Amino acid sequence: MVGQRMKDDITGSHEERFLKAFEEYSDALFRHAFLRISDRERAVDVVHDTFTKVWTYVRNGHEIDQFRPFLYKVLNNLIIDEYRKAKEASLDALMEIDGIDEGTFDELSENTVESLAATLDGKKAFEMLEEMPDTYKEVIILKFVDGLGPKEIAVLLEESENVVSVRIHRGLKVLRQMIEQKEKEAAAKVGKK
Amino acid sequence: MKRFSQQFKKKSETIRLRASERGDLRDRLTSYMEYHPLPADRKASKSVSTEGFVSESSRRISISMTYVRGLAGAFAVFMIVGVPVVAEKAVPGDMLYAVKTNITEEVRASLTLSPYAKVEWETERLERRVAEARLLATEGKLTPEVEAEVAQAVKEHTDAAQEGIASMRETDEDEAAMAEITFASAMEVQSDVLAGTMAKEPDSVDSVERGQSIVVLAGIVNGVRDHASVAQAGSKPSYTKLLANVESQTTRVYELFESVKKQAGDEEILNIERRLADIGRKVTTAIDLHANEPEAIVKVESVIEEMTSEDVPAEEEEPVDVAQEVAAEAEESSEDTATTTAENEPEVPVEEAIDAVVVQEVVLTDEERNAYTIALLREALTGVQKLIIFMTDIDVRENVTIEELLPVTFTEQERTDTILTQLDEVLLIQADIERVAITDAVREQVVLGSALLATELESLTQMLAERNLAQAEKNIAAATVIADELRELTVDLPRMADTEEVVQPEVAEDGEVSEEAEKSEEVDEEVPAEEDVAE
Secondary structure, eight states, rough: OHHHHHHHHHOHHHHHHHHHHHHHHHHHOOOOOOOHOOHHHHHHHHHHHHHHHHHHHHHHHHHHHHHHHHHHHHHHHHHHHHHHTTOOOHHHHHHHHHHHOOOOOGGOOOHHHHHHHHSSSSSHHHGGGGGGGHHHHHIIIHHHHHHHOOOHHHHHSSOOOOHHHHHHHHHHHHHHHHHHHHHHHHHHHHHHH | OOHHHHHHHHHHHOOOOOOOHHHHHHHHHHHHHHHHOOOOOHHTTTTOOOOHHHOOOOOOOHHHHHHHHHHHHHHHIIIIIIIHHHHHHHTSTTTTTTTTIIIIIHEEEEOSSSHHHHHHHHHHHHHHOOOOOOOOHTTEEEEEEEEHHHHHHHHHHHHHHHHHHHHHHHHHHHHHHHHHHHHHHHHHHHHHHHHHHHHHSSSOOOOOOOHEEEEEEEEHHHHHHHHHHHHHHHHOOOOOHHHHHHHHHHHHHHHHHHHHHSSSSSHHHHHHHHHHHHHHHHHHHHHHHHTTHHHHHHHHHHHHHHHHHHHHHHOOHHHHHHHHHHHHTTTTTHHHHHHHHHHOOOOHHHHHHHHHHHHHTTOOOOOHHHHHHHHHHHHHHHHHHHHHHHHHHHHHHOOOHHHHSSOOOOOOHHHHHHHHHHHHHHHHHHHHHHBBOOHHHHHHHHHHHHHHHHHHHHHHHHHHTTHHHHHHHHHHHHHHHHHHHHHHTTTTTTTTOOOSTTHHHHHHHHOOHHHHHHHHHHHHHHHHHHHHHOO
């Protein structure tokens, strides 16, 4: 009995490992989902669907070595499905509205991301998150909320690392623009008064 | 960058699943897993050799799931409802005892919300522990280990109760005082009951051992009682609260009394009625006193005199002391010591008598009156609570008589009557001794004794005339002791011819104090004369 129990601790049954993953990641997944879709109930549902999908995957005979990236992947797909259902404006349209140019080469460098981020106020940026186009929101959240590296994000989104870096960089730029915009509006309001 | 990501992350961490959402989600997920279990071959994966064993056993369970569920349900119902009910009767050493003390009682403890109810419940638990110990002791099953356990439990419940009282004191002083009185009176009952149990079976060797075995427990309970009564005396409840409490408890006593009247014997009913009357008198006096009725004040003055003349030596006579003594000390507390001192030093009663006269002139301050009112009500409340316990707890009734638990409070008339009866007896003895042909061997003792007796009786007469009953009671007690000793000294000696027989019937018929006093003085004077004759 004792021996068996100890082995269970190391390897664990599928159920145990799965439930452990739930305990460990449900909060982070929910946070991610909530930030992306800004609806508590729907975020909870998405997290639920993520886990049931993963469970089905396990039932079908697949092995999961690492739950975290896999869970994020499923969650991300489900969130994109949510967007499709909601028929939100396409990324291109959003980008046109905001008037953002295609990136330059320096956007690929991690250093420039850091220097750009250093100019931003984290609290204000967080408040802007909701209004961001999802393409950027996604990477920003994955990087700064979920703490994934560019490589992990790249795997998750099935994009190259370069694309991910550029997106993060642009995302931060968008954030800065939005913050500045808001500050201008606020200043204008005060001025009118 | 660092700052940005830190701020960002910190902000994001405010977003998390609520506990309810999380629990809900987990339930949804586990039920999903239940309805979509892994196929049998999936369970055996991961190349662990014991897995086959595991899968087999789990398969067997899944076949009989409905049965298992049904059985589990029945078992759960039994565990939740049945076990605690059965466990209520458990005593230390039974398997279910732990269920009783650790589960059932704890659950009840957590269900009691008000601190007062909590203290009451802790008190009841303490009573239960003592009752269990006594039950085991009478069955001869109380081992030292069990007793240590019980003692520990008693200590814990005491602490819990006192903690409750302390926390109550922060919010409601009156309530805390009330709880303290309740606790103290419960402890008095328990200590009396234990004493009763010990006194009950000193017959066989076996029961001596048993008796000894609850000695430790009795010691602990006595300690708790003393502590509680001191704490109780220190608290200062307000008059209104105390009166309200006394009244509500009295109502409860009368209800209880009505319900037990049918089964109780005549004597029991009389006994209880008598106690109820005592309590009623105390309450009435207290109410009158509070309303500043002059009659009540006079009455109290006389009581205070009695108390102080008992307790305070002449030099320390101060009004403040009087109030404190009255509030703090029970009447009977120092009676024993007083008797012995009176016996040894014949001058003491005289001195005290003078004190009493001095005290009579002390005018009651508001503070004193108030203290006395509270003390009266406190006594009444203690009495009522003891009565409740006596009437509700069959266990207590079996081990303690009501007189032990709650002695009758005598009215002045009753006290005077008792003194007079005792006086008759003493006078009879005195008369008898006078007829004894005293031998040289005992002469000195008899002469001294007779002189002492004469002094006591003289003082007694004076006290009776002044209506100082407490002092008179003390005198008569001392006189009785002396008379008894004298009788023992002379019991074997031959009696002389009856010369004084006429005196006896006259004294016996006497009801009037003053006349009697004269008689006793007469008799006293005759003692030396008698001795001369003997010589």
